[in-house]
Amino acid sequence: MNVKYYVGVDFGGTEIKIGVINNKGEILHKDKFVTDTTKSGDQIVEHIADSVEKVIEQSRVPTTEIKGIGIGSPGLLNPKTGQLKIVTNVPQLNDIYFAEGIGKRFHLPSFLDNDVNAMALGEFFYGAGQGYRDIIALTLGTGVGGGIILDSQLYRGATFTAGEIGHMSIDANGLYCPCGNYGCLERYIGRDGIVTRFKMFKSKGISTRIEEFAENGEITPKAIAMAAGAGDELSIEVLAETGKFLGIALASLTNILNPEVFIIGGGIANAGDLILEPARRELIKRAYTIPAKKVIVVPAKLKNDAGIVGSASVAVAKLSE
Numbered sequence: 001m002n003v004k005y006y007v008g009v010d011f012g013g014t015e016i017k018i019g020v021i022n023n024k025g026e027i028l029h030k031d032k033f034v035t036d037t038t039k040s041g042d043q044i045v046e047h048i049a050d051s052v053e054k055v056i057e058q059s060r061v062p063t064t065e066i067k068g069i070g071i072g073s074p075g076l077l078n079p080k081t082g083q084l085k086i087v088t089n090v091p092q093l094n095d096i097y098f099a100e101g102i103g104k105r106f107h108l109p110s111f112l113d114n115d116v117n118a119m120a121l122g123e124f125f126y127g128a129g130q131g132y133r134d135i136i137a138l139t140l141g142t143g144v145g146g147g148i149i150l151d152s153q154l155y156r157g158a159t160f161t162a163g164e165i166g167h168m169s170i171d172a173n174g175l176y177c178p179c180g181n182y183g184c185l186e187r188y189i190g191r192d193g194i195v196t197r198f199k200m201f202k203s204k205g206i207s208t209r210i211e212e213f214a215e216n217g218e219i220t221p222k223a224i225a226m227a228a229g230a231g232d233e234l235s236i237e238v239l240a241e242t243g244k245f246l247g248i249a250l251a252s253l254t255n256i257l258n259p260e261v262f263i264i265g266g267g268i269a270n271a272g273d274l275i276l277e278p279a280r281r282e283l284i285k286r287a288y289t290i291p292a293k294k295v296i297v298v299p300a301k302l303k304n305d306a307g308i309v310g311s312a313s314v315a316v317a318k319l320s321e
């Protein structure tokens with residue numbers, strides 16, 4: 001079998017995860033590095049290239065056998081030119097040609113895309129999306145992101161900003177969102193939305209065992225998920241409501257895009273069916289019958305390595321075009 005290798009660079013505001021994968025999506029070697037935000041943009045790029053060199057060396061894969069480098073990054077960017085546009089937490093990287101800067105040392109084709117699109121591609125090639133052509137991937141974390149793959153191609157839109165599912169309004173008179181809209185999905189099922197709703201119920205005197213699961217007394221989606229898993233009724237209720245809000249958005253997406261599968265990833269998605277089952281019920285209730293019967297809602301398959309495998313998949317996708 002002709003084995004191909006790719007490098008994945010999962011860039012973030014606090015750390016950078018880098019790995020070498022083969023064309024089965026298996027990681028041969030990986031490591032993580034700190035993003036030193038006190039350095040200039042060019043210095044950060046150099047540091048990443050040094051780190052890529054180290055990881056390739058330690059993987060023992062000859063550079064000549066590596067087909068390309070894929071980079072996933074938060075923020076606004078141009079996937080055609082590999083240029084970062086706005087990286088909120090690391091502004092010195094704004095306008096830097098990131099893909100070229102990292103890849104030129106290795107004389108390898110290098111490609112940049114946003115981290116949620118990378119996650120969607122990773123699931124498409126190697127995870128829960130294998131065998132499907134029409135996929136919508138969502139990541140539930142601090143924010144809510146989306147990656148859309150239609151007819152096996154990533155859909156980016158006219159300004160490369162498609163997939164902002166977190167800013168789909170589910171309530172015309174809902175909570176104000178910093179994006180300028182009201183009632184954005186993210187305000188309800190993003191990290192703060194979940195925690196705020198939990199605290200609101202708790203302040204009404206509804207009993208809960210959350211304290212047993214809250215590290216340092218801090219109520220987090222993870223603590224809520226753990227408490228729910230242990231049978232805490234308030235936690236189960238808050239997750240069910242979270243799933244319901246998610247399902248409202250999935251119903252609209254089902255009607256508009258008619259996907260085969262929704263893949264749900266990110267920290268809170270680890271609560272599994274406590275969120276996904278209410279989401280499925282709401283989807284069935286609200287969407288047209290034929291597309292609603294077709295689509296399935298499943299958890300993401302690539303867990304801790306989703307960032308590296310997803311980023312590498314950006315190169316896999318580009319090189320197989």
Ligand SMILES: [Zn+2]
Pocket residue numbers: 166167177178179180181184186
């Ligand atoms: Zn918004």
